[in-house]
Amino acid sequence: MDAFRLLTRSTKFKSVTKPAAEPAARLPSAGTAAIPQLFRTAEADKLESKHGKKRKRVPATEEDDGANAADLDFFHSTKRAAASSTGVPAAKDDQDQASGQRDESESESDDAMDEVERRTILNSHKIKVSDLRDLDEIQPPAPAKESKKKKKKSKKEEAPALSKKEQKRARRMYPQPLLSFKELRTRYKISGRLANNVAEQGFAMPTEVQLGTLPLLLGNSPGTNSNTLSEPDLLVVAPTGSGKTLSFLIPTINKIIRHHHSNTEEHGVLSVVVVPTKELASQIVNEGRKLVAGTGVKITLMRKGMRVVDREGEAEVDALNEDSDASGSEEEEDEDASKPQKDENKTPVTKSDILVTTPLQLVNSLSSNQTRPVANMPLVRSLILDEADVLLDPLFREQTLDIWRSCVHPDLRVSLWSATMGSNIEELTRSTIKERLERIGQTSNTLHPLVRLVVGLKDSAVPNIDHRLVYAATEQGKLLGLRQLLHPTAAAASDVRLRPPFLIFTQTIPRAIALHSELKYDIPAEAGGSSRIAVLHSDLSDNQRSDIMRDFRKGEIWILVTTDALSRGLDIKGLNGIVNYDIPNSAAIYVHRAGRTGRAGREGGVAVTFYTKEDIPYVKSIANVIDASEKLRGADGDKSIQKWLLESLPDLSKKDKKELKKHGVKARQISKHIGGKDGKDKEQEERENRRARISTKSGFERRMENRKRGAIAASRNRKATAAAEAVADSDEGSWDGFND
Missing domain, CATH: 3.40.50.300 (P-loop containing nucleotide triphosphate hydrolases)
Structure with missing residues (x-):
């Protein structure tokens, strides 16, 4: 380690630098290390360091190397170097997994937090987790309380309803937080190859959204309202740039790896990520390819003409229906209709596990460019809506809901992610999930509830700019x-x-x-x-x-x-x-x-x-x-x-x-039709267009340019008129034939 940094650790040392260099050092493009967590307190630091003490013994030289590497880690904080390095190290290969089983089991038992500690850490990071189920489904009353309530039924009936604060308190959840990415391997038993890929990307300390969502999505997180709670449907509201992409990619990839180990015969799209723009889709695919390297999981960007499901059986049914309603020109229409079907059948169905797409592209593929009903995707078990408030906005709502309804697997889990999400999105999500449960014959979803996680203030901008x-x-x-x-x-x-x-x-x-x-x-x-x-x-x-x-x-x-x-x-x-x-x-x-x-x-x-x-x-x-x-x-x-x-x-x-x-x-909107529009005269609309124009040219320069354009146009018109008159004069002396 650096001896100077070690000696000055407990002092408030200010380095002597030139004032002109300070603004340049604070630029995001300068590449300086930053703390990925936006909110934290000293009390939470003590608790996190306390639960990070139980670890596998390593030589002193390895500890020093890890401390020096922390200085170069983008996601590492010098303030948190000791706390992050004390977690149980992830196994690098199968041999390390076998040798470290005893240490991992010890760390799981020793690092378990009680409710007070979980609540302290979550509150310090401004993380609120709520169960959106009905209050009677969240947690049944305790046996002791039941006996007292049976004796006093009349008083129970007269008891007033819970206030809003009491309802919020009853819905609050305090799951086990993720203190280090190393816990993904030791506590949640994710794939070793996936854990290595996460470590190779330099991720050491989880951000707030990763600290709260990864334990929920990986399942069996202690501290929830139900002891048998597994992966829930999730609504996540977190600031921009807080690491939401990594939060849903890691559980999705790990889920597919487990599925491949248990079901070797099923091949097809198992997870769908829907985003509003093509640039965001390409970015998610690039990040996903780094995480799936060597895992056998394939992530693909949706492109035009790609086939997602096999519709051969549905094509035969459509052909029979067309035969029954055909007319005299039936044979010609069938020939024309069969051509695109043959071309479509030539394209193989994609074997990708994770499909990243925009709504319109996937709907066009499932409906054969809107010529047929939307086909079902029976293998999809995870539907992820990134920037969900836009996807469920009127512009994309019908397309997004068509994709949602096409996922018919009984174990489908849905997660919605955005930095801004209104109450209307929550109500639409609850109604859609309820409609789907009724369609598959389930009345409630006690094992997979709808959970909402909010980081910081809802619908607020990042505080570090x-x-x-x-x-x-x-x-x-x-x-x-x-x-x-x-x-x-x-x-x-x-x-x-x-x-x-x-x-x-x-x-x-x-x-x-x-x-x-x-x-x-x-x-x-x-x-x-x-x-x-x-x-x-x-x-x-x-x-x-x-x-x-x-x-x-x-x-x-x-x-x-x-x-x-x-x-x-x-x-x-x-x-x-x-x-x-x-x-x-x-x-x-x-x-x-x-x-x-x-x-x-x-x-x-x-x-x-x-x-x-x-x-x-x-x-x-x-x-x-x-x-x-x-x-x-x-x-x-x-x-x-x-x-x-x-x-x-x-x-x-x-x-x-x-x-x-x-x-x-409205002042930014330029009128294309000058004069008589919305009761406005020509001068008024020209005045509004002048205000909305982006230019630094003066009125004199614009008048001179317009005069020059008018002179050029007039010259062209004169030349065209002169040419037409010359042609007419040449035709006057010609013989037009006999007149009747």
């Missing part, structure tokens, strides 16, 4: 403020400083294209010029989008202008910040946009939001999110949202919130 609201007054002011971020001058230390790479979000695709064309020459040619800035939106092809994302991750593109297509799930650890050039349509969208930076607990990220005079009615919801985030961080002195600002901003009605969520700020 700086949030800034900047008033720009007009569209030209926003463009000027953005250029100041691109070209920072020698300003005061309190000013916003944002360095590439970063994302710029706009409200619509045309505005993203216009902003890109306006900024692409702002970067000097010596630094790469226009190649350093790009635009990405849903109108681009899949190959174009993947190429842009590849260059952005490699660092060849510094600034990426985009819409909300990249606001969810995108994980780029070196992203220094984001800019909301246009104000988000809702507070939830702001949470996800700001969550693109500050991933895995990294500090130094910046989220800048510009707003104009037209945006003032919509700012309060964003300001409330920022204020809640700063309260979680404990920033009382240097808060960016002052109390007087929250009190002066107007409240938005429910109707206006719905309109904003659907269409965005």
